[in-house]
Amino acid sequence: MNDHDTTGRSTAGSDPATTAAQAHRPSAWRSLPKKKGTWIVAAGMTCAVAGLGVFSASTSSAASASGTSASGTSAAATSTPTATPTAPGSGGGARSGPTAGGSTGIVDTTSASGFTFATATGVKVTVDETAGTAYLRGTHPTSASAVHKGSSVLVLGTVDTATITATRVVVQPGGDGGAAAAKKSGVIPFQQGTPSPTKSDGKVPSDYTEGEGTVVSGTAADKATTAAQSVFAGGIVDRVVKLADGEYEVHNISINWPHHVFVSKSFKVLGAE
Template identity: 55%
Template sequence: MNAIDPAGPSGDGDASTTANRTHRKGGLQLKNRKTFLIAGAVLTCALAGFATVGTSLASTPSADPSVTPSALPTDGGQRSGPADGGATGIVQSTSASGFTLKTATGVTVTVSDTASTTFTKSSHRASAKEVKEGTSVLVLGLVDSADITASKVIVQPHGDGGATAAEEAGVIAFQQGTPSPAKSVGTIPDYTEGEGTVVSGSTADKATQAAQAVVPGGIADRVVRLDDGEYEVHNISINWPHHVFVNKHFKVVGWE
C-alpha cells in the first residue's frame, strides 16, 4: 500500500461513541457477554467453576494482566474494554491529577497522568508544567471511553489540536441520530469482522500517533494488527471515519 499524504480530501466531521457497529467492509462488532446465574450451587461446584475460568483466562493469547476479565477479548481477538490508543486536542484545564483536552470535533477527553507518564516537547523530555491551557497535545495511553490514563504526552509547540488535519481528512463530528456515511479514502484492505489481534505498548503508540497526525478529531480506542501485518486504528466519538489503516511502516494508507 502507498501511504496517504496528510493533506487529504476535505469534508465535514464526527464519530460514534460506541464501538458496537458493523462496517460495510467487515468492521468491528463486539458481542454482548453472556452472564450465567447459577442458583443453589454448592461450595465445591463454585470452586471448580472458578478454577475453570482462571484456566480459560490464562490460556487466552491476548490476555493482559493489567486488564480486568470483563475487558478481555470477546470476538476474534477484539477487546471490549480499555486498550491502548490516544487522542489529539487542545488542553482546556489542568489539575494535580492530569488535564482535560478538547479534540478538533469538540470531544472532551479526561487525561490522568501517573508517576510513569512521560512528557516530551520538540523531541526532548519535558515536565508536566509544559501542559497548559491552550496547549496542543497528543496523548497516548490506556483508553476507556473518553478517559485516558496517559503513558506519553507529546506537547506540540505550534499545533492546533489537529483542527487543520481533521478538516483536510474530512472527519465528521458526532451528531446524535445521524448515520455514518459509506465512503472511504485511499487504500482499504479486504478485512473481515473480528479479524486481527489488539496490540499494545510501543506498537499501538506508533500506529495511533500516525493515525492521529492524519485523521484526528476522534478518540483512538484500540489498535488491531490485521492478518497481513498492517494495522487498523479504531476511532470512536466521531461519525466518520471509524477505521484508519496504517501499514507496516506506520504510514496511513486509507480511512473509512
C-alpha cells in the same frame, strides 16, 4: 459502525493483547478514487510524530502521513459530543477491557492528577496522569508543568471510552490540536441521530472484516495511533488491531467518519473508511 455517546471516567488499566476472531485473508487492497491528487504522502502533524521520535530513548520515530479527501465537511462540532466504544464482541476488534490508543486536542483544564482537553471535533477527553507518565515538548523531554490551558497535545496511553490513562504526553509547540488535519481529511464530527456515511478514501483492504485481527499495545499501538491522529484527528483511538498481513487497523470512536484507519507495517496511513 456508528459510535454513540456516554462518557465515563476511569482509572488506569493494563494494556491487554486480546486475540479477535482471525480471518485468514490475502493482502488484497482496493484503491479508491483519489479526489484531490495523490492520497497518501509522508508528512502530517509534525510535532505529534516528532514526539514519538524520542519515546524516552525506548522507541524509534513514528512515520506519519497526510492525505486529502473529497469531503468538504467541516470538522467543527455543533454540540459537545461524547464517546462510546464499540461493544466487545460486536465487531471492530474484540477486547476484554481498556486498550492502548490515544487522541489529540487542546487542553482545557488542569489539576494535580491530570487534565482535560477537547479534540478538533469538540469531544471532551479526560487524562489521568501517573508517576510513570512521560512528557515531551516536541522532541525534547519536559515535565508535567509544560501542559497548561491552551496547549496542543498528543496523549498516548490506555483508553477507556473518553478517559486516557497517559503513558506519554507530547506537547506540540504551535499546534492546533489537530484542527487543520481534521479539516483537510474530511473528518465528520459525531451528531446524535446522524448515521455514519458509507465512504472510503485511499487504500483499504478489499476483504477487511470488522472484528478480525489481534489487539496490540506498546510501541506498535503508539506508532499506529500517532500516524492515524496526524491525518484523521478529531476522534479517540480506542484500540489498534494488527491484521493477518502485518498491517494495522486503528479504530476511532466519537466521530461519524472515519471509524477505521489503515496503517502500514512502516506506520504510514494507507486509507480509511
